[in-house]
């Protein structure tokens with residue numbers, strides 16, 4: 139039997155809709171044997187997932203998704219096998235989450251200036267303790283009846299270049315890589331499908347460990363292309379569903395975007411080499 143591995147999953151600790159506990163249940167039902175919880179700017183869901191995963195026979199690799207900026211474009215990086223209890227890391231992540239809160243406040247102010255009666259408390263209620271992202275604001279707009287649906291919230295207000303858009307703080311891929319290295323993790327370029335090749339090559343030169351080859355946004359050609367780059371530069375390969383939950387196509391993706399155990403073994407070998 140081939141073991142199924144999904145290394146890109148979000149929970150309620152960022153902008154996903156399921157708890158780590160529920161993710162383990164779903165992973166168990168879908169026959170996944172190894173997963174990674176990769177919340178945006180948060181490691182708070184990892185322990186719960188690891189503990190419940192042990193009961194269900196599912197290995198949970200501690201993960202994280204960081205948003206960085208390069209040449210004015212947002213670049214997401216995935217980190218795996220991080221020391222998720224490292225004080226320095228927790229300090230950074232708290233800082234990023236605070237910055238997300240300030241940004242949400244700026245977005246809310248813009249929405250209010252456009253005549254929408256939404257408050258930051260409405261959004262905080264919705265986001266609970268998680269890193270606040272635009273999806274939380276979109277769902278709040280839906281709840282308040284201010285837009286028809288989630289998509290309209292992005293098309294009219296929150297999407298890039300829309301009237302209530304606000305950027306997150308800028309960190310460079312290089313400083314994110316440094317942070318990931320310091321906490322013993324491996325670093326990967328997330329879903330590069332939208333990225334110019336020159337940017338991809340810059341990040342490879344900056345010392346990334348691998349590329350996310352398997353992702354719902356990648357077609358067959360892109361998969362082959364990124365796999366070629368992985369081989370050419372002796373990088374690692376990762377992949378997963380980028381599951382957030384709540385939307386129909388997203389729900390259907392769970393358990394269907396996977397990599398093989400061999401790829402995880404290659405990561406472990408790289409970790410051994412790094413600590414040798």
Ligand code: AMP
Pocket residue numbers: 178205270271272273289292293297298306
């Ligand atoms: P944030 O990290 O707060 O900028 O939010 C990014 C998230 O918002 C992405 O991971 C997507 O889930 C969602 N998102 C961004 N742009 C759109 C869009 N045009 N339509 C729907 N969802 C979007």
Ligand code: ZN
Pocket residue numbers: 148152153154178382
């Ligand atoms: Zn997300």
Ligand code: FE
Pocket residue numbers: 203214328329
């Ligand atoms: Fe991402």
Ligand code: FE
Pocket residue numbers: 146148203380
């Ligand atoms: Fe993601």
